[in-house]
Amino acid sequence: METPRSFMSENDSTGTPDAEVPKATMSLSSRMYLRFTSEVDPGWADLILLGCFFVAGIVDSVVYNKYTCFVSMQTGNTIFLGLGVSDLPTNSPKHNWVKSLVAISSFSLGAFFFARYHRYLGGLKRWVIMSSFAIQTGLMLITSALISSGIATKGPQHSNNPASTDNGGGYFDWVELCPIALLAFQSAGQIVASRVLKYNSMPTLVLTSLYCDLFSDPNLLTAGLFEDPDRNRRAASAIALFVGALIGGVLSKSSWGYSVALWIATGLKACMVIAWLLWKRKPQDQK
Structure with missing residues (x-):
């Protein structure tokens, strides 16, 4: 992995890399530049990834109960999509499978985006990983606001609406696709972060392969x-x-409802941004 590029201190005319210049002699802007362009130490970053698992649990439980699909676990969505194009289950709205399709598509776009975001800007650079989690937080913030305001919370209980299906499956409001797309897109950022941090045993979203690896462990x-x-x-x-x-x-x-659960998850993701700001810098002798 490429190490952060050294730069010249404003007061250094000898060509000494800024890492060797005492911080006390550096300007504030130089110290800030050094901090944000340095790489974070991946040691103990598994604690943040555990927080990502916790957030994924909250988000998927809320979304499944509210919209009958997932935004993190795309295996389930693939099954829902396969059943949906055959108009199954019979008591579901006719186009309910579109939710799963949107979730899969948004998650795939998110993986495409976040992977290249880290790859081209610097995987472990502090400002890159902070901004990656900030983007995820921003998308969750928008979603929480949509649900809290009632814009995306009509839900399947409105079965008497003219848009209801004849098979008694209930109401499918197309505005529901917006929070699903936003949450699925940001979910991809978590699993990409686990790859960037080299914790492949912690995919932050799915448990099937994790259970297999856990119980296959000879030790x-x-x-x-x-x-x-x-x-x-x-x-x-x-x-x-x-x-x-x-x-x-x-x-x-x-009585607090879905929105409070999502706000808690959003707050936890925001705390991760702050954690990356304060995180220990990667030692210079590590590649």
């Missing part, structure tokens, strides 16, 4: 508590997503 039951980090990360990831889904479900059933 699953024999390694000590801290002797198998990947096992621990996988187990903690599954728990984090489950707890997030549980909390999302509880909040959705409560």
Whole structure:
């Protein structure tokens, strides 16, 4: 991976790289430039990825209960899409499968965007990873506002609306596609971040391959508590997503409703942006 490019200090006429210049002698703008263009240390970044699993659990539980599709787990959406084009299940709105198609398409576009965003601007550069999570937060913020304002919360309960299907499947409001697209697009940023940070055992969104790798681990039951980090990360990831889904479900059933659950998830994603700002810098001797 390319290391951050050195630059000359404003007060340095000897050609000494700025990393070797005492920070006390550097201007504020030089120190800020150095901080934001340096790479973050991926060590302990799995803690942030655990937070991503938790956020994904909240978001998917809310979206599934509200819109009967997923925005993170595209395997489920693919099954829904395959059934939907055959007009199954029979009690679903006729074009309900479009939600899954939009989610898959938006997620794919998100993966395309975020992967190239990191690749071309610098995968672990602080400003790049901060802005990546800021984009995700912004999309969640817009979605939360849409749902809180009632613009995208009509939902399937309006079965008497003329747009209802004849098979009793309920009402499908096309405005629902907007929050689905926004949340699916930002979800891709999480899994791309896990790849950039080299935590391939923590995809932040899906658990099928994670469960397989966890229970296929030859040291699953024999390694000590801290002797198998990947096992621990996988187990903690599954728990984090489950707890997030549980909390999302509880909040959705409560008087607070779906919007509060999404606002909590949005706030947690915003905290990750701040965490990257304060995160330890990658040691200069590491490539």
